[in-house]
Amino acid sequence: MTLRTVGQPVGRIDGEEKVRGEARYAIDLKVPGMLHGRILRSPYPHARLLHVDAAKAAQLPGVRAVLTRDDILRGDRVERRYGRVYKDQSVVALDRVRYVGDPVAAVAAVDRETAEEALQLVEVEYEELPGVFDPVAAMAPDAPLLHEALGKQRNVCSLSTTVRGDVEQGWRESDLIVEETYTSATTQHCHLEPHGCIVAFDPSGRVTVWSGTQTPYGVKMNLAELFRLEPERVRVIVPYVGGGYGAKSHLKIEPIAAFLAWKSGAPVRIVLKRQEVFFTITKHGAVTRMKTGVKRDGTLVARQVEILYDTGAYAEGGPLVAKKAATLAAGPYKLAHVKTESYCIYTNKPSAGAFRGYGVPQVALAYESQMDRIAEVLGMDPLELRLKNVVEEGSRFATGEALHSVGFKPLLVQVAQAIGWGKAEGGTAGEKKAERGGAGDPKAGGTRRRGKGLAIMIKSSNMESTSRCGLQVNDDGTVTVLTSTVEMGQGPRTMLAQIVAEELALPLQAVRVHQPDTDVTPFDTMTTASRSTFFMGNAMVRAAAEARRQLVALASQLLEVRPDDLVVEGGRVSVRGSPDKGFGFGDLARRAREQGSPLQAEGVFEAKEPHGEEPVSIPSFYLVGAGAAEVEVDTETGQVRLLRYVAGADAGKALNPLLAGGQLRGDATIGIGQTFFEEMVFEGGQPVNATFLQYVLPSFKDIPELFDTVIVETPHRNGPYGAKGIAESTIACVAPAVGNAIRRAVGVRLRDLPFTTERVLRALAGLQDGGR
């Protein structure tokens, strides 16, 4: 089959609307009569709530509702506790606050200023408690506990393990054992649009939520449960979302807005300030201990990993991140013996949850740095070592599952080629000197050294999830697509329109994608885990095939021609060889409606999680990624310039190479920020850089001028056209690729993210990092 639209680098269908500033996001929305909600937050990282009194705030003119713990403890509107994994969270704090920023009370008023003023009038008395701020200290036997009432010992929120073979036997079989510890900083997603929502309760008891969420159905279900409502009473509408990266999944600010809306009887809008976004959700900081056993010839034998994810004050999605990481922590290598233990540890910091890469960047840093370490000790080429051990089609993964569509070998080879692997590096070669001048030249100070580094990573998508979609043919011959997949810049509207255009032989412009609205668009598990192309894409192929079948069947009936003799082309169904004999889609749509069976089609796609080696009919897919870096290190300042970066993935099939390339670059760009600068800094639990004034993000100038992408295509047997997701393939590769390149440039190994200039210089000076 030759494809016409799918596989083409078409521009995004909503690009013009966005560039013109016409696209509407949650923070742009207004509803008549709406109030503005603001949240009072704890100034202490850990404290008992002795007294909360909002009487004065309630009396301020313009205030329509206040929310304190009394509303939750005395009333029965909401469940006291909620949480996706553990019910350890409440709409506002009940007895204790557990991080700076923990919601204590909220106000809805006629405008933001009044709400802000009212917050000052809420009287709160705290009794400070000792806190814990890093996961290692939090596990100490005498550390203060955050959730002892839940029976959480040593602040362990969750523990997930993966075992394959027997690592003890593995150590015995190994010639060399390497053991190291790597750390990653807590960071924030920094999506451009802050969290924003409007919630309205109507008199009949229905709730409408407009929210910039990645999970419309998640918000619907969770909010219904929290407010003890039938799910059908909750409607969630999602406009464009200005970036999510995991930060906008499941309940975030919706519960507070909903409570204020219920209490005031008016719609309530909450849009967070940037600082509050930093309080709402973070990416896990982590300590990863990794031990690897290897044979003299480079064959990996065994790997043991212990990861402590700093999950902050509440479980949120943390245990799910840690659970997934437990299956992935040994990396994409053939290993007979694997043991991973992945902990989520409570600390008095904002909660950590889903973030692009979902726990993998923290472990990939360790396993890919360690691969280079092993190569070095064995005197092997790091590329060769990886090619020797990397998984391929049919390899058994740590989970026992037989892997499919994992084109690591061609990807590695191409990415290495793109960075010029094996060619001169290290700032000593004459070639380099000629190329850039100055490098390694003693007259110019001779302080710059170059090196190249490689890294790969593997990540699974949602292993068990469902996508449904609808499609209808309109009277004007266009097609409307009903999908709950959220457009947050990653391009699914374009991808889905391409699929429909392909299947129905329509121009892209004839396909309109409806915004997610749980009253209208069918169920979809969520827009996360790079899953939409695979899951919703598949559902869409099925819906479009069904629509095509209906169009052809009706035309066949009207024309009295066998379906096989009909062709679908240019928005018409006509008799093969005589294009004039046929009907336009619009005509067919009208006739179908008149006949009482409108042209509507549904598509469903569902995948099941494999358990051990037991095969399942439709497993999900793995993201396969690689990265290569060339750096130049200034040995006097510790500054690392990223001269060139190559981001690569196995896309199965790139449905839109333009958008796919954008995803690879965007993903790697976030990785660049996290490699060099990003870190949420806390002093005694107080965040010190939780605004864009202080928190450093990469700018275009920090992105290398030479920034290439490599896409290989190992078709997935269950993917639409062979495609699978790619949007988290490269982020995890950046730090280890850069770390490996630094090592090759100047001989130091960095194990703690971010790789600040000072850390590089201290490593060079052979000093301990104790001067901060």
Add this chain to the structure above:
Amino acid sequence: MARFDLSFPETVEEACQALAQDGSDGRIVAGGVALMILVKHGLYRPRRLISLKRIRGLAGVQETEGGGVRLGAMATHHEVELSPVVHRRAPVLAEATAHVANLRIRNMGTLVGDLCHADNHSDPAPVLLVLDARARAVSARGSREVPFAQFFVDTYQTVLAEDELLTEVFIPPAPPRLAGCYVRFSGHSSIDWPTLGAACMLRLGEDARVQEARLALGSVTAVPQRLPEIEAMLVGQALTADLMTEAGRRAARLVDPPADARGSTWYKKRMVEVFVRRALEETLRRARANGVQIP
């Protein structure tokens, strides 16, 4: 955001009058880049803002008689960066302003606003020190000139009184054969404020000895500073590699930078050592390129 009054005087006199009347309630706003961030973050609650936008006389960059430069209070970083006068008469200033943040900030923010805001990470401030530049401060009470060497009192604090307006910056004509440079180091994102800025101007004799040296550091101390001890050690000497290295070492001993997000005291001292030396090296390179014969 809180409500405030915004007025648009059309002359310097009107602006001064407004400042005198409003007392501590009044504040000048030029480009608004620095000020509005403080307002948005609730760090400053304005009551009366006095905009300089409509005062004609404050615009632009001019060459004065004798080859000096006059920069009006409303000259933006970008105007300074592109000005042919600045390129001719004080190229190092153009070099420094080109480093400020990004084009959007440079298009809105004024050089004078940057100096009055007195963040110690200012890029242009150390350059104005080595240019021996002066500020003109005007108020309803009169007018005075303040050399930039005395302008900065502390981080975010200048000698300007509440009722004073900085109308212009004057850069005196440079003596012939003065070469210079501004080197800047940002360990964070390259568009971030600097970790350190070093400005250098040297006059080299035919014998390659230093006849005059001016060196200043920005960002590493509470206010940008000249380094008179280092300047003195250079004068009369041939600028050898050893001398430049020694100058860097001594400069690092003279400063005591506070530890912050841009690095520890140890690290910043190291950067002072490196960048004082590099500023000298770069100035020497330029002096050579400009035809100074150095053996």
